[in-house]
Amino acid sequence: CGIVGIVSTSNVNQSLYDALTVLQHRGQDAAGIVTFQDERFYLRKDNGLVRDVFHTRHMRRLVGNVGIGHVRYPTAGSASSAEAQPFYVNSPYGITLAHNGNLTNADDLSNDLFRTDLRHINTNSDSEVLLNVFAHELQKLGKLDPTKDEIFSAVGAVHKRCRGAYAVIAMITGYGIVGFRDPNGIRPVCYGERTAEDGRKEYMIASESVALSAAGYDLVRDIAPGEAVYIETDGTLYTHQCAEDPHLFPCIFEHVYFARPDSIIDKVSVYKARLRMGETLAEKVLRECPDHDIDVVMPIPDTSRTSALQMAHRLGVKFREGFIKNRYIGRTFIMPGQKMRKKSVRQKLNPIGLEFRGKNVMLVDDSIVRGTTCKEIVQMARDAGARKVYFASAAPPVRYPNVYGIDMPSASELIAHDCTVDEIREIIGADWLLYQDLEDLITCVSDVNDDIEGWECSVFTGKYVTGDVDAAYLNRLEELRNDDKRFESTGATSSENGIIDLY
Numbered sequence: 252c253g254i255v256g257i258v259s260t261s262n263v264n265q266s267l268y269d270a271l272t273v274l275q276h277r278g279q280d281a282a283g284i285v286t287f288q289d290e291r292f293y294l295r296k297d298n299g300l301v302r303d304v305f306h307t308r309h310m311r312r313l314v315g316n317v318g319i320g321h322v323r324y325p326t327a328g329s330a331s332s333a334e335a336q337p338f339y340v341n342s343p344y345g346i347t348l349a350h351n352g353n354l355t356n357a358d359d360l361s362n363d364l365f366r367t368d369l370r371h372i373n374t375n376s377d378s379e380v381l382l383n384v385f386a387h388e389l390q391k392l393g394k395l396d397p398t399k400d401e402i403f404s405a406v407g408a409v410h411k412r413c414r415g416a417y418a419v420i421a422m423i424t425g426y427g428i429v430g431f432r433d434p435n436g437i438r439p440v441c442y443g444e445r446t447a448e449d450g451r452k453e454y455m456i457a458s459e460s461v462a463l464s465a466a467g468y469d470l471v472r473d474i475a476p477g478e479a480v481y482i483e484t485d486g487t488l489y490t491h492q493c494a495e496d497p498h499l500f501p502c503i504f505e506h507v508y509f510a511r512p513d514s515i516i517d518k519v520s521v522y523k524a525r526l527r528m529g530e531t532l533a534e535k536v537l538r539e540c541p542d543h544d545i546d547v548v549m550p551i552p553d554t555s556r557t558s559a560l561q562m563a564h565r566l567g568v569k570f571r572e573g574f575i576k577n578r579y580i581g582r583t584f585i586m587p588g589q590k591m592r593k594k595s596v597r598q599k600l601n602p603i604g605l606e607f608r609g610k611n612v613m614l615v616d617d618s619i620v621r622g623t624t625c626k627e628i629v630q631m632a633r634d635a636g637a638r639k640v641y642f643a644s645a646a647p648p649v650r651y652p653n654v655y656g657i658d659m660p661s662a663s664e665l666i667a668h669d670c671t672v673d674e675i676r677e678i679i680g681a682d683w684l685l686y687q688d689l690e691d692l693i694t695c696v697s698d699v700n701d702d703i704e705g706w707e708c709s710v711f712t713g714k715y716v717t718g719d720v721d722a723a724y725l726n727r728l729e730e731l732r733n734d735d736k737r738f739e740s741t742g743a744t745s746s747e748n749g750i751i752d753l754y
């Protein structure tokens with residue numbers, strides 16, 4: 252998911268819309284914007300892409316110089332529009348919240364909230380739980396006019412109670428916005444500033460730096476793990492470290508394919524990381540097979556293009572765009588149901604025959620998750636006349652589910668969960684399968700920022716940095732996903748109020 256928040260000296264609706272459009276790659280399932288003016292706030296959210304959710308009539312209603320926005324894609328929760336964000340609670344003050352990440356103790360928190368506070372959580376979304384914990388902790392302080400001290404105290408309490416990954420922007424109606432990041436800094440969030448004509452400062456908080464530059468804000472810096480940035484309506488900005496024991500363990504998968512290449516996350520250029528991933532892949536080829544017979548290196552559009560280019564350069568072989576992508580088909584890996592996914596690969600990619608005929612082609616993708624689209628693509632290359640089809644993954648084998656907010660299938664659906672590399676090669680039908688080594692991937696994103704203590708790479712290692720993800724949690728996740736799969740197969744949809752209607 253993608254989050255954005257702005258405190259400006261003029262209407263923010265258009266800037267929020269533009270920023271969400273730039274963050275659309277972080278979620279295509281739903282979008283929402285909320286702004287406030289005087290004591291009232293205005294909310295528009297629904298399923299769909301940014302350009303589909305907001306029409307002129309909606310934009311006209313989103314008045315005010317302060318606002319937040321969110322783009323969502325389905326993680327564990329259901330895909331109903333009830334889970335679109337920002338979420339809202341009326342007490343205290345009227346708070347709306349946008350969250351990227353996932354809480355690993357949402358169920359316990361939800362029960363606590365009902366028992367201690369009679370707060371009813373109406374969706375399966377951990378973001379609604381997070382909002383109610385924040386609201387509860389703020390309410391406990393009982394101040395009529397909250398200052399930065401109350402805000403920072405409530406964030407500190409959130410750090411104590413909420414476990415998992417979260418990059419959050421909350422808007423306190425009439426007062427301002429606060430952005431904060433989990434104590435491990437797993438999900439990215441940064442902030443920028445610009446000076447209005449009248450000389451006053453304006454601020455934007457966003458998941459990726461690319462959203463700032465698109466709106467004319469200069470990147471100031473990333474929000475540190477555990478830190479909160481509070482910006483009042485008059486543009487006064489406060490920051491505070493709210494966690495007891497913060498460490499910077501950013502999610503390495505942002506660099507694999509999740510973030511945009513033109514973003515800088517925790518001072519690491521995503522683009523440069525991907526170039527280096529191509530470099531280390533090429534070095535592995537030269538190490539393992541110095542007399543390789545690769546004729547041409549081809550990316551599987553889009554994210555692996557950068558790595559493939561550098562890999563070809565380092566190997567001294569041709570780089571060719573052998574596959575052309577139809578940019579108007581949604582991404583395949585998050586569409587529901589296996590059949591849909593298979594169909595859309597053929598719709599989405601088309602080979603240019605002359606680049607394949609009689610050639611030994613090395614196809615490069617950013618990662619192999621299910622193996623379904625890779626298998627299709629290898630077959631397409633053969634049908635197009637390739638002599639040999641080699642396959643390289645710019646990421647190591649994805650063996651474990653992600654619990655920190657990157658949409659991954661359950662362990663049983665991960666092709667590398669219990670297969671050797673050669674078994675995977677067999678399944679996808681390639682003549683050679685090459686994976687990035689984890690040490691190399693880490694090298695590609697390191698030695699830029701000394702504050703980074705390590706990387707959250709549980710999908711590759713099965714080690715979860717928050718230390719509370721055990722087999723029981725993963726099994727429950729598996730069941731939950733299997734339930735979702737069951738819904739998909741019967742065509743049932745969990746509607747807003749949870750009543751199952753078969754269509």
Ligand SMILES: O=S(=O)(O)CCN1CCN(CCS(=O)(=O)O)CC1
Pocket residue numbers: 508509552553554555582584616617618619620621622623624625626
């Ligand atoms: O960001 S982009 O949309 O450009 C590419 C995203 N990337 C493409 C490759 N898949 C794995 C295919 S499969 O292994 O699951 O078949 C992970 C996601």
